[in-house]
Amino acid sequence: MTQPNRGGEYDVAIVGGGLVGSALAWGLARSGQRVVVLDEGDIAVRPSRGNFALVWVQGKGLGMPEYAGWTKQSSDDWAGFAGLLRDQTGIDVAFRRPGGFMPALSEEDLQARANAMMRLHNQPDMIRYPYEVMDRETLRRELPVIGPEVVGGTYCPLDGHCNSLRLLRTLHTGIGLLGVDYRPNHRVERIERRDGGFRLATAGGEIGAGKVVLAAGHDSARLAPMVGLSAPVRPQRGHIIVTEKTAPFLHHPTGYVRQTDEGGVMIGDSFEEAGFDTTLQPGVSSAIAARAIRMFPLLGRLNVVRSWAALRVLTPDGFPIYEQSATAPGAFVVTCHSGVTLAANHALTLAPLIAAGDLGDRFKVFSARRFHVPQAA
Amino acid sequence: MSGQATRFDFDIAVIGAGPAGLAAAALAAGRGASVVLLDEQAEPGGQIYRAVTETPVRDRKVLGPDYWHGAELLGPLRDSGAVHWPGSVVWSVARPREDGPRKDGADGPRRIQIGLSRNGVAALLTVRHVIMATGALERPFPIPGWTLPGVLGAGAAQVLLKTSGLVPSGATVMAGSGPLLWLLAWQYLQAGARIDAILDTTPRENWRAALPLLPGFLRSPYLGKGMKLMLEVRRKLTVIGNVTGLRAQGDGVLKSVTYSRNGVEQRLPADTLLLHQGVVPNLNLANATGCAQRWDEVQRCWRPTTDDWGATSVEGVALAGDGAGIGGARAAEEAGRLAALDALHRLGRIDRTQRDEAAAPFRAALDRALTGRAFLDTLYRPAEPFRVPADDTIVCRCEEITAGAVREAVRLGCSGPNQAKSFLRCGMGPCQGRLCGPTVTEVIAAERGVSPAEVGYYRLRPPVKPITLAELAALPKTEADIDAVLKH
Amino acid sequence: MFRRLPEVAGDAIPFTIDGRPASARAGDSVAAALLANGVTTCRNTPVSGAPRGPYCMMGVCFDCLVTIDGTGNRQGCQVRVAPGMAVETQDGKREVER
Ligand SMILES: Cc1cc2nc3c(=O)[nH]c(=O)nc-3n(C[C@H](O)[C@H](O)[C@H](O)COP(=O)(O)OP(=O)(O)OC[C@H]3O[C@@H](n4cnc5c(N)ncnc54)[C@H](O)[C@@H]3O)c2cc1C
Ligand code: FES
Numbered sequence: 001m002t003q004p005n006r007g008g009e010y011d012v013a014i015v016g017g018g019l020v021g022s023a024l025a026w027g028l029a030r031s032g033q034r035v036v037v038l039d040e041g042d043i044a045v046r047p048s049r050g051n052f053a054l055v056w057v058q059g060k061g062l063g064m065p066e067y068a069g070w071t072k073q074s075s076d077d078w079a080g081f082a083g084l085l086r087d088q089t090g091i092d093v094a095f096r097r098p099g100g101f102m103p104a105l106s107e108e109d110l111q112a113r114a115n116a117m118m119r120l121h122n123q124p125d126m127i128r129y130p131y132e133v134m135d136r137e138t139l140r141r142e143l144p145v146i147g148p149e150v151v152g153g154t155y156c157p158l159d160g161h162c163n164s165l166r167l168l169r170t171l172h173t174g175i176g177l178l179g180v181d182y183r184p185n186h187r188v189e190r191i192e193r194r195d196g197g198f199r200l201a202t203a204g205g206e207i208g209a210g211k212v213v214l215a216a217g218h219d220s221a222r223l224a225p226m227v228g229l230s231a232p233v234r235p236q237r238g239h240i241i242v243t244e245k246t247a248p249f250l251h252h253p254t255g256y257v258r259q260t261d262e263g264g265v266m267i268g269d270s271f272e273e274a275g276f277d278t279t280l281q282p283g284v285s286s287a288i289a290a291r292a293i294r295m296f297p298l299l300g301r302l303n304v305v306r307s308w309a310a311l312r313v314l315t316p317d318g319f320p321i322y323e324q325s326a327t328a329p330g331a332f333v334v335t336c337h338s339g340v341t342l343a344a345n346h347a348l349t350l351a352p353l354i355a356a357g358d359l360g361d362r363f364k365v366f367s368a369r370r371f372h373v374p375q376a377a
Numbered sequence: 378m379s380g381q382a383t384r385f386d387f388d389i390a391v392i393g394a395g396p397a398g399l400a401a402a403a404l405a406a407g408r409g410a411s412v413v414l415l416d417e418q419a420e421p422g423g424q425i426y427r428a429v430t431e432t433p434v435r436d437r438k439v440l441g442p443d444y445w446h447g448a449e450l451l452g453p454l455r456d457s458g459a460v461h462w463p464g465s466v467v468w469s470v471a472r473p474r475e476d477g478p479r480k481d482g483a484d485g486p487r488r489i490q491i492g493l494s495r496n497g498v499a500a501l502l503t504v505r506h507v508i509m510a511t512g513a514l515e516r517p518f519p520i521p522g523w524t525l526p527g528v529l530g531a532g533a534a535q536v537l538l539k540t541s542g543l544v545p546s547g548a549t550v551m552a553g554s555g556p557l558l559w560l561l562a563w564q565y566l567q568a569g570a571r572i573d574a575i576l577d578t579t580p581r582e583n584w585r586a587a588l589p590l591l592p593g594f595l596r597s598p599y600l601g602k603g604m605k606l607m608l609e610v611r612r613k614l615t616v617i618g619n620v621t622g623l624r625a626q627g628d629g630v631l632k633s634v635t636y637s638r639n640g641v642e643q644r645l646p647a648d649t650l651l652l653h654q655g656v657v658p659n660l661n662l663a664n665a666t667g668c669a670q671r672w673d674e675v676q677r678c679w680r681p682t683t684d685d686w687g688a689t690s691v692e693g694v695a696l697a698g699d700g701a702g703i704g705g706a707r708a709a710e711e712a713g714r715l716a717a718l719d720a721l722h723r724l725g726r727i728d729r730t731q732r733d734e735a736a737a738p739f740r741a742a743l744d745r746a747l748t749g750r751a752f753l754d755t756l757y758r759p760a761e762p763f764r765v766p767a768d769d770t771i772v773c774r775c776e777e778i779t780a781g782a783v784r785e786a787v788r789l790g791c792s793g794p795n796q797a798k799s800f801l802r803c804g805m806g807p808c809q810g811r812l813c814g815p816t817v818t819e820v821i822a823a824e825r826g827v828s829p830a831e832v833g834y835y836r837l838r839p840p841v842k843p844i845t846l847a848e849l850a851a852l853p854k855t856e857a858d859i860d861a862v863l864k865h
Numbered sequence: 866m867f868r869r870l871p872e873v874a875g876d877a878i879p880f881t882i883d884g885r886p887a888s889a890r891a892g893d894s895v896a897a898a899l900l901a902n903g904v905t906t907c908r909n910t911p912v913s914g915a916p917r918g919p920y921c922m923m924g925v926c927f928d929c930l931v932t933i934d935g936t937g938n939r940q941g942c943q944v945r946v947a948p949g950m951a952v953e954t955q956d957g958k959r960e961v962e963r
Binding site: 417419424428431434435436514515524525526527528529530532533534536537540541542543544545546547568569570629630631648649659774775776807808811812842 | 866868870872873874875890892893894897900901905906907910912916917918921922925926927928930938943945
């Protein structure tokens with residue numbers, strides 16, 4: 001239900017209209033909040049436009065089992081989420097969960113993956129989920145197109161993918177239908193707490209709201225301290241390559257290669273510490289291409305039609321930050337790497353909690369305070 | 378002049394072997410720089426002088442004297458010592474990561490890496506300076522039915538004539554505006570080809586706007602030739618003026634063209650429809666290299682920002698010819714020479730005074746060649762409905778996205794083409810926005826009620842032309858490149 | 866529909882279109898050769914299945930895509946016809962193996 005209008009026109013101002021911000025906006029508006037989304041313009045560092053579109057569970061959460069559980073929950077809720085979006089907008093975001101593979105090109109690699117999965121599942125409080133370590137022959141029955149160098153791989157039935165660009169558009173269509181005010185060209189410069197609410201100075205004028213949610217990707221690092229929060233995120237560059245549309249031949253996503261519903265083959269990705277530079281490096285693209293061909297030799301003949309480098313939003317440990325400000329209650333920060341995977345959670349689970357004004361104990365583990373604990377000698 | 382087997386290091390790479398590139402390469406190599414001239418076509422000449430060395434059209438009067446001028450650029454190139462690699466598709470121009478400020482303390486230009494593909498093999502060239510002479514593209518002409526087989530660009534028809542001696546044989550309609558349309562009609566007349574009608578879409582009000590610029594045009598070298606040619610076409614062919622609407626129709630293949638004129642629609646049977654409404658800079662490579670560009674309100678197109686010498690915002694990268702803004706073949710040639718002189722200066726081969734002195738005659742010739750341009754640009758500025766089409770018209774041919782879908786994206790909050798691209802996929806197909814970019818910008822601008830300059834253009838990335846994954850995979854890689862991919 | 870100007874000389878080059886024998890002239894691109902042989906439609910699009918033929922003849926529109934000697938999605942206007950070349954029109958998306 002609509003809350004008393006304390007700070008100005010809106011109940012909630014969301015900073016950032018990428019996947020995280022628009023999923024939250026969709027969820028908040030469904031919870032009855034009057035929402036404004038403040039976004040940058042056409043040119044922006046926006047990984048929501050450059051990601052790999054996996055809804056991926058396998059391997060995540062080593063070091064933080066709660067993250068593994070959170071990820072699994074989103075994967076489980078994703079089909080329902082996609083259904084809600086389709087019912088509302090008529091658009092199919094092409095979510096499929098056929099199970100995903102991580103092919104390995106050497107025995108060491110396969111062993112390392114198997115060990116990591118084992119350690120992951122041996123963590124206390126881990127919510128276990130099924131996975132398999134496959135030898136070459138077993139893998140080949142599932143993925144007949146693997147090349148001779150593939151020695152085996154890991155498989156998890158919870159892994160899937162979607163059309164993430166269409167997801168972004170669908171969320172924007174959805175929030176429009178829910179009456180959310182989406183404002184491009186409103187980069188937020190400053191946030192102040194005033195009269196029990198927040199005033200946001202933007203490139204397009206001042207906005208007032210009772211609550212503020214920082215979902216500004218990289219820029220949350222700058223904005224968070226203005227409301228007593230912290231978001232120590234850094235950019236990590238990832239190159240991605242896409243081929244021309246091809247008749248369906250790869251029926252499962254893998255961690256490196258997947259075929260989209262439209263037919264193009266997406267090939268990823270790299271991990272580079274290069275600041276905000278998104279210049280493509282031919283050598284890096286080449287290394288990505290070479291690995292993909294070793295895994296799936298018949299990709300070699302396909303034409304590359306596009307490639308780009310996008311910037312992951314990474315915290316020091318790679319896990320998300322979900323937190324309400326202690327000194328400025330009503331201010332929240334939401335930042336994560338896997339905004340596609342976690343979209344269902346953000347829309348269906350997190351948004352109602354933000355609407356209610358309390359994240360509860362479950363999210364304490366995701367507080368940025370974990371980065372400030374002095375290291376024991 | 379053909380490529381020695383494997384040399385991968387040059388002072389200067391010239392990309393594009395049209396008039397600008399031919400002149401630039403010849404001048405720079407003639408003065409001692411090592412120059413490689415790259416072009417995806419099998420023969421030098423670019424678009425205007427396409428197949429000038431080997432055209433099967435032997436009757437010289439068909440293609441006209443301006444065409445044959447192209448042959449004069451080839452001798453100097455041959456004598457200059459420039460290395461010419463035809464059939465080379467350049468898909469990337471970038472500075473290698475490890476090339477920071479020079480460590481040896483010497484000054485002089487840093488290195489630039491060129492990704493090219495030749496005979497199905499990709500390679501990286503290292504150069505100190507790049508002159509892009511990438512020329513022009515036909516401006517998109519989005520009308521209902523323009524994707525039907527049988528509808529081609531007039532420029533395409535001209536390529537068919539020059540390279541293969543092919544002319545349309547069934548019912549043929551030409552439509553649009555601009556000098557090239559008249560030139561092609563004239564060439565067809567000389568060749569005895571059939572043209573049923575020319576539908577002239579030049580807006581009546583353009584004449585009014587252009588009139589004040591007429592004195593400039595009267596001094597232009599185009600005047601005599603252009604007028605004579607247009608008059609001859611008008612005398613001998615059916616020219617229908619003031620056409621304000623066009624539709625190509627047919628069930629799977631073109632059957633007829635419907636046009637409106639003074640509010641009345643008429644239909645012409647047609648097997649071939651040749652469309653043309655001017656040309657725009659081919660800026661994909663410059664854009665993907667990071668060169669700044671600006672909106673040109675008179676020519677209504679984007680053009681990379683350049684200084685008097687063609688230098689772009691990216692150090693070591695210059696542009697010459699129509700790729701930097703439409704000026705025509707003769708202007709392109711002179712611009713190529715100016716860019717070459719500046720390159721020699723930047724490479725330390727000539728000093729500033731030598732450069733400026735050598736440039737003087739070229740600059741004068743450039744000014745002469747550009748005289749009267751403003752008149753042509755204004756007169757042949759395409760009418761709004763042909764640049765900003767109605768909802769049902771496809772604007773992105775690759776992904777089959779209509780103008781209506783673009784408008785809907787704007788209503789969802791897309792303020793520019795990049796967000797529209799991710800929402801709709803317009804510009805994501807193999808042509809990489811070449812045939813929809815100008816239209817998408819203008820449709821968004823009109824819908825938002827702001828100028829195209831504010832709306833912006835696609836941000837492009839290499840490869841600007843498709844290469845196979847295997848080609849990409851075979852490129853040299855550094856340790857760091859491999860680590861970035863495998864260490865995870 | 867296109868026809869060759871009568872004065873045009875040059876060697877005839879035999880090739881095939883979808884298995885049928887056809888003739889081109891030295892210097893023709895594949896796209897030009899198709900047009901000269903009365904083939905205006907070279908493919909159906911992968912998006913809607915709409916028919917397309919060469920539009921720009923200068924390598925920018927990618928509407929002239931055909932399968933050449935077993936390799937799909939090649940730009941017909943950028944490849945010269947060679948004797949014995951097998952040119953195939955395309956239907957929808959390319960197959961990964963060709
Ligand atoms: C190479 C790569 C591969 C990936 N693959 C996957 C994958 O397979 N699966 C998966 O789940 N995730 C993947 N991701 C991550 C996913 O893309 C991100 O999690 C998601 O895009 C994050 O969404 P966002 O809204 O935080 O960020 P963004 O998309 O960055 O959106 C932030 C928005 O905030 C706006 N903004 C910034 N500052 C301001 C300001 N001051 N005022 C107003 N607006 C502002 C920006 O313009 C932008 O619109 C990948 C990312 C990369 C880089
Ligand atoms: S006809 Fe346009 S690319 Fe070949």
